[in-house]
Amino acid sequence: MSFLEEIQKRRTFGIISHPDAGKTTLTEKLLLFGGAIQEAGAVKSNKIKKGATSDFMEIERQRGISVATSVLAFNYKDKKINILDTPGHKDFAEDTFRTLTAVDSVIVVIDVAKGVEPQTEKLVEVCRMRKIPIIVFINKLDREGKDAFDLLDEVEQKLGLTTTPLSFPIGMGYDFQGIYNIWEKKINVFSADNKQTVSEGVEFTDINVPELDEMIGKDAAETLREELEMVEGVYPEFDQKAYESGDLQPVFFGSALNNFGVKELLDCFIDIAPDPQPKMSDTRLVDSKENKLTGFVFKIHANMDPKHRDRLAFVKIVSGTFKRNTPYLHVRNNKKVKFSSPNAFFAEKKEIVEESFAGDIVGLHDTGNFKIGDTLTEGEKMNFKGIPSFSPEHFRYVNNADPLKAKQLYKGLDQLMDEGVAQLFTLDMNGRRIIGTVGALQYEVIQYRLEHEYGAKCTYENISVHKACWVQPEDEKNEEFKEFKRVKQRYLAKDKQGQLVFLADSPFTIQMTQSKYPSVKLHFTSEFE
Secondary structure (H helix, E strand, O other): OOHHHHHHHEEEEEEEOOOOOOHHHHHHHHHHHOOOOOOOOOOOOOOOOOOOOOOOOHHHHHHOOOOOOEEEEEEEOOEEEEEEEOOOOHHHHHHHHHHHHHOOEEEEEEEOOOEOOHHHHHHHHHHHHOOOOEEEEEEOOOOOOOOHHHHHHHHHHHHOOOEEEOEEEEOOHHHOOEEEEOOOOEEEEOOOOOOOOOOOOEEOOOOOOHHHHHHHOHHHHHHHHHHHHHHHHHOOOOOHHHHHOOOOEEEEEOEOOOOEOHHHHHHHHHHHOOOOOOEEEOOOEEOOOOOOOEEEEEEEEEOOOOOOOOEEEEEEEEEOEEEOOOOEEEOOOOEEEOOOOOEEEEOOEEEEOOEEEOOOEEEEEEOOOOOOOOEEEOOOOOOEOOOOOEOOOEEEEEEEOOHHHHHHHHHHHHHHHHOOOOEEEEEOOOOOEEEEEOOOHHHHHHHHHHHHHHOOOEEEEEOOOOEEEEEEEOOOOOHHHHHHHHHOHHHEEEOOOOOEEEEEOOHHHHHHHHHHOOOEEEEOEOOOO
């Protein structure tokens, strides 16, 4: 198969939603269709004893939530599909924002009863800023929920999307009978007893035939005909170009837990979703069909396998072919590196791959050379943009609770921070370490992982910091900057990259500092021009 055909086979997408809308369950069901697993395990259901394949960290199994993005790949029909399942919990939003830099399209999952929730709004806003194509999946139709048209209105108003339904529910909740697939003109009748396997649909090219009345009952059939007429009258027709440029969003209905409506979603997805897209670097636009390799690290995960203490850097290949044992340039370090065992993923199962193509995600074993945002090329000097650190919302001192385990604690903190779980600031004055996170839940995760993966115990102590501001002086030698450093020395720290950071205790302090030292600029993200 030629290089271009390989790239055109690839579909790389992320699944995003508010926690509990059913994202991980949907991921499982997609894998079921890909033949990757024989039976799907629900994240919370007690009937099914299998845990979900994509939640492999102990803490995720205990809590029933996903805290780390997982990467899963499978083949379906003649396409190779890469899914990035992201954490929905807002405390892990930064991981999700970074993951969105590595996808070519997105599926947004919405809960039929709760409708559009705040976390969904934030994430969709990021997708719209980047013009990422979006498909909406409205989930949990077997529960009582809002009316289908009301839901579509809510999606349009709250998320600012232009929708076009490509499937439509027959009844809802207790009366839920199935789905009419507008895209393929088929009806799927719902039965609640085949949750873990795959069911087939019945074709109805004409919905005005009497067989439909026999199948779902006269009233339901009449309602369906009226509703489909309304859909045709009210919503625009599906248009491939509008979808690809992020101006039109197809909507599917279903119930992931009951494995319903998922196949329709997947069949349409592989028809319409974009293959690997070009990406902007700081020097030029890189096209996915170029022959030379380029790629960037969007995530680092320590201890994928607790027995081996390994770190994996996840690299999204933007262009070209990644070959095993071939030297590539690590741009930030300006060094050639080669990899003897690059991995492809299936949740926690990994296999070594000889070559990967643009659109794929490769896991590289890392001894500490990589940071998030690093670029690999065949020699060209460039960096991909848009993977900054944001100013955290919560700050705490971290103290060592076991003096004999200081080394383990620092090693653990070091590796967890490289992973992007949180940010570490070291005070200039006394070298005390401060952890900054986007959400409070991360402190628990850090404490838990330090103890279970590194054998180190830590305690936290509050500190009143409102924001971390990255400092950019106009001239490091001028008197104003020296005075700023002298007056504010108690609040100055370095981040992991050694950049100077000012820890301000209130919005008022930031204002005062900026007016008093106009030549010293303060930024809320670590990437500034």
